[in-house]
Amino acid sequence: MFTQAILLSILASLLSIEWMNGHFGLSRPLITGMLTGLVLGDITQGITVGATLQLIFMGINGVGAAVPPDQTIGTLIATAFAILSGEGAEIALTLAIPVAVAAQALDIFGRTFCTVFIHMADKFAEKGEYRKLEMIHYAGILVQFVRVSIIVFPAIYFGVDAVESFIAMVPESVLRGLEVSGQMLPAVGFGMLMTMLDIPYLFPFYFIGFALATFGGFSTVGVTMVAVCIALIMDYFKCNRSTTESGPSNDDLDALMED
Known part of the structure; x- marks a missing residue:
């Protein structure tokens, strides 16, 4: 033994x-x-x-x-x-x-x-x-x-x-x-x-998850689903904004019309 x-x-x-x-x-x-x-x-x-x-x-x-x-x-x-x-x-x-x-x-x-x-x-x-x-x-x-x-x-x-x-x-x-x-x-x-x-702009998301789990009674899976949805929504608007900003400007259109 x-x-x-x-x-x-x-x-x-x-x-x-x-x-x-x-x-x-x-x-x-x-x-x-x-x-x-x-x-x-x-x-x-x-x-x-x-x-x-x-x-x-x-x-x-x-x-x-x-x-x-x-x-x-x-x-x-x-x-x-x-x-x-x-x-x-x-x-x-x-x-x-x-x-x-x-x-x-x-x-x-x-x-x-x-x-x-x-x-x-x-x-x-x-x-x-x-x-x-x-x-x-x-x-x-x-x-x-x-x-x-x-x-x-x-x-x-x-x-x-x-x-x-x-x-x-x-x-x-x-x-x-x-x-x-x-x-x-x-x-x-x-x-x-x-x-x-050390990413201050992400702190609100941390406290949102904390509030959902503590006061909302969300489980880990529930908080994860909310986080994924927020991430997808942010990514959607970010992609649309990038497409809009990279599109032709008014100055470029004016130059084409003059030619």
């Missing part, structure tokens, strides 16, 4: 890093379940559980700086327990969401802790110490490994009771603080995005 716990901790860390850097789909529940089954020697059960959890986590995606429930860790631990206990997908469905939410809290804490490295990186960049700047990036990866191993290793080695005991040890004030931080991160992420775009 010790070797399996180590291997699954490494696998979970690599998949979590893939989720945060590139996101090629390897960290999705279906692939995560298959890889977990491969490590534990039951790839068929891993694919079965992964496909089931894929349906549950299908709509979860991080937008901006938002931190969604950690579907990778939730799937990996749920699949592992389904295989090790022999109870199949039933126990996986019970464990996946609670574990994903617990991993989400640790993810927020890890991201918050990494802000220390950002300030260190700024100082190294100003001094031109690029080797140290490179090491800062590796330090961030190390934090990710530790963050994942804290929940995956004891869950596999000691069982799910260890995970629940660890969560129970965390003070309520800390959990509440992480929850509030998680709710603030989406606003910070969109603020950073608008700062990087």
Whole structure:
């Protein structure tokens, strides 16, 4: 069990890093379940559980700086327990969401802790110490490994009771603080995005979408449909204006008549 716990901790860390850097789909529940089954020697059960959890986590995606429930860790631990206990997908469905939410809290804490490295990186960049700047990036990866191993290793080695005991040890004030931080991160992420775009004339469209979603009750699909319609209308009038402006002027017509 010790070797399996180590291997699954490494696998979970690599998949979590893939989720945060590139996101090629390897960290999705279906692939995560298959890889977990491969490590534990039951790839068929891993694919079965992964496909089931894929349906549950299908709509979860991080937008901006938002931190969604950690579907990778939730799937990996749920699949592992389904295989090790022999109870199949039933126990996986019970464990996946609670574990994903617990991993989400640790993810927020890890991201918050990494802000220390950002300030260190700024100082190294100003001094031109690029080797140290490179090491800062590796330090961030190390934090990710530790963050994942804290929940995956004891869950596999000691069982799910260890995970629940660890969560129970965390003070309520800390959990509440992480929850509030998680709710603030989406606003910070969109603020950073608008700062990087630096296109003031597009700001009204952002607030139109915000108003539709917040006060109008529009879903993401609804806001997207409105945005597409606005884009098509703007493109239509822009093309007509360009055609009108590029047409023959009165001066050109007068010159033809004189000839």
